[in-house]
Amino acid sequence: MKMASSQIRLKILPSVRCLFDKVVQVKVEGLAPHKAVQLRSRLVDDKGVLFKASALYKADERGLVDVSSDPSLGGSYTGVEPMGLLWAMAPETPHKKVVKKNVLSPTLIEIAAHNGDTGELLACETNERGYMVEGMKRIPVEEGRVRGVLFIPPGKGPFPAIVDLYTFGGGLSEQRASLLANKGFVVLALAYYGYQDLPKNPKRLDLEYFEEAANYLQNHPEVFPGIGVISMSHSGALGLSMASFLPGITATVCINGCVANTVIPLHYKDIVIPPLQHNLQNIRMLESGIIDIRNVMPDPTLEKNRASLIPIERASCHFLFAVSEDDHNWTSALFAKRAAELLENQGKESFEVVSYPNAGHLLEVPHMPFCPSGFHAALGCAVVFGGGPKAHSEAQLDLWERVQEFFKKHLNSSSAN
Structure with a gap:
């Protein structure tokens, strides 16, 4: 797990590695209670095209954001959308779809938590979304x-x-x-x-x-x-x-x-x-x-x-x-x-x-x-x-x-x- 702060942790559960069609749970822990945090997702496909999304969340009284149950208050989507940071990603270059030329390597989705007020990077992690189970x-x-x-x-x-x-x-x-x-x-x-x-x-x-x-x-x-x-x-x-x-x-x-x-x-x-x-x-x-x-x-x-x-x-x-x-x-x-x-x-x-x-x-x-x-x-x-x-x-x-x-x-x- 990569962390920009020793106090704040971004977790991708049950594991950072999964198959592409699986749902993951994104959590941010260690925030100040009720703190605004912006989550950003980023993907660079096999043709070098950048796709990204962002969503604004507010920590609960425990300093926790759970994307699977908490609503996004703004950004690329609003409401409770457990996988919104993926499906809402848009290409930086218009009219592009995600290209994956070969499935031997995973698609990498970087998810980062930023201070909702200053934009400072708080924590980040990479979701490795693969295509082939062991032994295929x-x-x-x-x-x-x-x-x-x-x-x-x-x-x-x-x-x-x-x-x-x-x-x-x-x-x-x-x-x-x-x-x-x-x-x-x-x-x-x-x-x-x-x-x-x-x-x-x-x-x-x-x-x-x-x-x-x-x-x-x-x-x-x-x-x-x-x-x-x-x-x-x-x-x-x-x-x-x-x-x-x-x-x-x-x-x-x-x-x-x-x-x-x-x-x-x-x-x-x-x-x-x-x-x-x-x-x-x-x-x-x-x-x-x-x-x-x-x-x-x-x-x-x-x-x-x-x-x-x-x-x-x-x-x-x-x-x-x-x-x-x-x-x-x-x-x-x-x-x-x-x-x-x-x-x-x-x-x-x-x-x-x-x-x-x-x-x-x-x-x-x-x-x-x-x-x-x-x-x-x-x-x-x-x-x-x-x-x-x-x-x-x-x-x-x-x-x-x-x-x-x-x-x-x-x-x-x-x-x-």
Whole structure:
């Protein structure tokens, strides 16, 4: 524990080291009774971007501040928010989200207590938020055309398995995949562009690539028969396509995705699914100078757009559609509604839709700092994602539990814990 004062102690409980999705308790002890103290959090991500938050607290008669039960009186958030110092962190550089290129090292969150009147540093500590439990295997995958990273939980397999399609702005994110693997799943974080020797700006996407990845995972000796898929945003249509065309997909989670193909033509054998035609006239410029593209993508079930629809009625798996009602990347609530209608019209009931008011586009793992806007690769500029920090954080917490329960229920999950 690092201390700026021998009298004042900042504690992170139960330990300074934990997994990223875990809740910690932040306490400051040894303050003068009823003293104002400002808590500040700070994170520098793998691209060197600084994220920070602050909150003002008042010590009780014992000189104690407990963030898990005491209200913040001002700053980045107010009220009792046990993890507010994390989810309320904002980037110093606008339109940035936290980037973690590789999960072998923890994300470091420095939390400091400052005198509420003078700003003097009183005490500080670093929360080391890791991604892999002891004994987990992280295996880079270069198998045929398939590129990604495979996570295998400790213990005796076989395990239920999931393909994680999280590619945002190119490259590969391992955070969600590794944290899911801690729950007893084998997870393949699958890249499909902009990673290693994969094309940075593909002119088409071949579903055969995703089929090869699914077969690789399904044939792994540590894996039970039947695999799951989790996707978000653009990759939503890819996850739905895997469920619709490929055998062996038994559970699919689609987070703020579209039931139609978007941006890039999708090919499978002799089938071509063209991208949904967008209407750039519906772009709105906000007072902040960034753009709102919520209404750029039309209703995919209109007759003129139906060629772009993913034929999810062909699928034999269970679906979980997660929707942010304040998503400004596109109308994900409409897309989920249309997906439900397509399934219902075929007499299928193996789906559920969960909706989150006031949440924005990028629903991440718990306690991830809120990202209100970001660079849109297809448009080449910053766009607003919608949502508010508190509601978005609560949505992330709720969805994380739902995703685990969904996969445990619909995959062969006797080994999942």
